[in-house]
Amino acid sequence: MKKKTLVIGASLKTNRYSNIAINRLTMYGHPLVAIGLKKGEVAGVEIxxxxxxxxxxDTVTLYLNxxxxxxxxxxxxxxxxxxxxxxxxxxxxxxxxxLKENNIESEVACTLVLLGTNQY
Structure with missing residues (x-):
């Protein structure tokens, strides 16, 4: 099942993990929206x-300290x-x-690993 994902901390810089995640999530066909410091586009996704x-x-994936x-x-x-x-x-x-108090699951993981191992 494809999971609509919000990437928070999206970056236009191609060497950033958030950028790689946007590309990979798109490649896997997940609907995607993103928030970052700078407007722009990554893999067809407006930031x-x-x-x-x-x-x-469905899922928020964080790239912020x-x-x-x-x-x-x-x-x-x-x-x-x-x-x-x-x-x-x-x-x-x-x-x-x-999050737990609001019945939202938290998962300490790497989005890229989850995608690569079919656990996303």
Missing amino acids: DTEMVDYENI PQRQEEYYDYIISLKPKRVVFNPGTENPEFYKL
């Missing part, structure tokens, strides 16, 4: 610079995703707790 009220988000995540707590919870993937370097026990 928004503001918190858009997206609908039907824990301090930068704080401003997104309420936003992510309001989207009611099924899960939030914390990629390496984004681990955040404070946010895990908030």
Whole structure:
């Protein structure tokens, strides 16, 4: 099943993991939206610079350090995703707790590995 995914921390730089993840998610056919610091496009996906009220988000995959995540707590919870993937370097026990309180699964994993091993 294809899972609509929101990438937060999207980068236009091709060597960034968020950029690679956008390309890979697109390659695997997952519907995708993205938020980053700079507007642009990666693999045909427009990068928004503001918190858009997206609908039907299954998975949020984070590419922001824990301090930068704080401003997104309420936003992510309001989207009611099924899960939030914390990629390496984004681990955040404070946010895990908030997600659990709102019945949202948190997964400490690498989106690229999950895709590559058919666990996404």
